[in-house]
Amino acid sequence: MAYxxxxxxxxxxxxxxxxxxxxxxxxxxxLCTIGKGSRAQVSPFxxxxxxxxxxxxxxxxxxxxxxxxxENLGEVTPRRIVEVDEADLRAAGLSxxxxxxxxxxxxxxxHGVLDLEKTLTHPEDSTIVAELTKLWGIGRWTAxxxxxFTMHRLDVWPTGDLAMRKGWNIVHGATGDIDPQVLExxxxxxxxxxxxxxxxxxxxxxxGSSSW
Numbered sequence: 001m002a003y004x005x006x007x008x009x010x011x012x013x014x015x016x017x018x019x020x021x022x023x024x025x026x027x028x029x030x031l032c033t034i035g036k037g038s039r040a041q042v043s044p045f046x047x048x049x050x051x052x053x054x055x056x057x058x059x060x061x062x063x064x065x066x067x068x069x070x071e072n073l074g075e076v077t078p079r080r081i082v083e084v085d086e087a088d089l090r091a092a093g094l095s096x097x098x099x100x101x102x103x104x105x106x107x108x109x110x111h112g113v114l115d116l117e118k119t120l121t122h123p124e125d126s127t128i129v130a131e132l133t134k135l136w137g138i139g140r141w142t143a144x145x146x147x148x149f150t151m152h153r154l155d156v157w158p159t160g161d162l163a164m165r166k167g168w169n170i171v172h173g174a175t176g177d178i179d180p181q182v183l184e185x186x187x188x189x190x191x192x193x194x195x196x197x198x199x200x201x202x203x204x205x206x207x208g209s210s211s212w
Contacts (some may be wrong), residue, residue, distance in 0.1 A: 002035045002036050002156075003034070003035045003152070005031060005034075006203075008031040008032050008196070009031060010030065010198040011154065011156055011193040012031060012032070012196065013194055014190070014193055014210050015128045015190055015196060015197050015200070018189040018190050019050075019189060019190060019197075021171050021173075022171055022197065022200060024027075024171075025133055025170075025200050025203060025204050026200055029200060029203050032051045032195075032196045032199045032200070033199075034148060034149065034152055034154065034195055034196065035152040036198060042076070043076075043077075043107075043168065044116045044117070044120060044146075044150050045076070045077065045078055045105075045109055045116055047146065047149060048105065048116070048132075048142075048146050048150065049069070049076055049081075049102055049105065049150075050066050050143045051145040051146050051149070051150075052060070052098055052101050052102055052105065052137065052138065052142055053065050053066050053069065053094065053102075054097065054100060054145065055141065055142060056070060058163075058206070059163075059206050060067045060133040064093070065092060065094065068091075068092035068093055069089065069092040069093075069094065069212060072084075072088050072089070072092045073088070073094075074089060075102075078105075078106040078107075078109040078110035079110055080104035080106075081102060081103060081105075082103070082106045082110050083108055086099050088183065089102065089103075097138070100136065100137060101135070101136060101137025101138060104135055104136050104137065105135055105137075105138065108135055114131070114132075114134075114135065119131055120131070120150075120151060125147055125156060128143065128146075128147060128151070129143040129144070129147070132146060137202040139160075141160045141161060141186050142147075142156060144156050144158040144160075144161075145201030146159070147195075148195045148198070148199075153195060154192060154193055154194075154196060155191055155193065155194050155195060156194060156198070157187050157194040157195075157197075157198060158198055159180035159183045159184050160180055161198075162177070163202055163205050163206065164198050164201045164202055164203075165177060165178050165180070165183060165201075165202070166201075166205050167197040167198075167200070167202055167204040167206040168183060168186075168206045170201075170204040170205065171200070171201060171204055
């Protein structure tokens with residue numbers, strides 16, 4: 001789903017009205033591109049693999065390793081990853097844990113243990129998170145990135161993301177690392193556009209990114 005310019009402008013206006021501290025970063029940035037980034041051009045499985053790769057990495061590092069994985073595999077499909085040797089994934093820069101996670105994900109989808117197409121149709125974010133986190137190595141952060149950048153859900157608030165928390169502090173002129181539990185309710189006024197607010201928090205830290 002690609003959101004219209006009017007939709008994203010309404011989201012930006014809502015965020016600034018609810019929390020004026022976002023005014024400068026929103027004024028200096030393009031409209032949020034959730035639904036239009038590079039992940040919108042690939043399959044849900046491919047995108048979920050990208051979310052696994054991005055765990056605990058900067059955007060730049062994740063983009064580099066993802067490109068290497070794509071080059072080494074030729075195509076990022078469950079069947080291809082089931083068949084490929086682990087050494088080929090490791091050669092692209094993946095850790096042993098991420099290789100295991102991606103292999104397990106591919107096996108689950110290829111053999112029907114996880115039906116991604118069915119998952120995509122579920123209206124409840126919490127149900128999707130619960131389904132994805134049944135798999136080894138896929139935690140809440142990975143599931144939330146899938147919700148935002150593959151399913152294009154506009155009201156996800158990934159407080160477990162360090163860069164997002166850092167961006168929140170930059171936006172609000174604060175220092176240190178805000179506790180996720182403290183941050184969780186602070187975004188309540190930003191509903192139903194917390195994903196968009198998170199995008200601008202990342203923007204405050206990383207600037208532009210082809211992954212967005």
